Amino acid sequence: MRAVIQRVSEAKCLVDDELTGEIKNGYVVLLGVCNEDTDEDLKWLAQKIVNLRVFSDDAGLMNKSLKDIEGSILLISQFTLFAQTKKGNRPSFINAAKPGLAIPLYEKMINELKMLTNKEIATGIFGADMKIHLVNDGPVTITIDTKNKE
Template sequence: MKVVVQRVQQASVTVDGQLVASIGPGMLALVGISPEDTQKDIDYLVRKMTQLRIFDDAQGVMNLSILDKGFEILAVSQFTLLADTRKGNRPSYIKAARPEMALPFFDGFVQALEKALGKTVPSGIFGADMKVALINDGPVTILLDSHDG
């Protein structure tokens, strides 16, 4: 499981011209799921994301977590994170989980984030053609891979 975490001032998802989710300050999480992922991957990434110290303290040092700040997370399913580009110029997505496995897994990930944060986690619409807008703060962009942990 891979997650690209971006510290944002704000982020939103639009589908067919309709705003479906938005947050103020916090994290945008682009989430890629592989067929090998398990609940352990969810647990690892939720713990890592909620404890990641990427927000400024009073001295301007990245020393606070999203829990410390009380900010929000916007979660967006992103199968292209599992792209294999080693051969040719057309990415292969064979390493990404099929939708019938990925959708319930993504929903479980969002629910685990909600439990850890104690609040609703807005998300995009799985499988939809989404337009994601964000103001990256910093910029701070970090790739987390549960298979590395």
């Protein structure tokens, strides 16, 4: 799994001009699922997301986690995180998981994050053409790949 985590002061997702999810302080998490991903990857990544310390403390240092600030998450599925661009100019998405694998893991991630944060998780719609509006706070953008745990 790959995640691009953006610290935001606000964010929302629209599908066909309809609001599907909206948050204030927290993260927009773009989540890509690959063919080899497991529940173990999912649990490890969810823990990393909620415990990542990138919010400012009273001294202005990035010492607080999402849990510390009681922040929210807007989770967006994004298979393009597994784009291969080595050959030619048209990306290949052969390593991105097909919906039969990706949808259940995406839904499990929603539930895992909900359990870890004790908050509802705002989402887009899997496979839809989504318009994401956000104010990146910092900017702070972190990428995490479960294949690089060690």
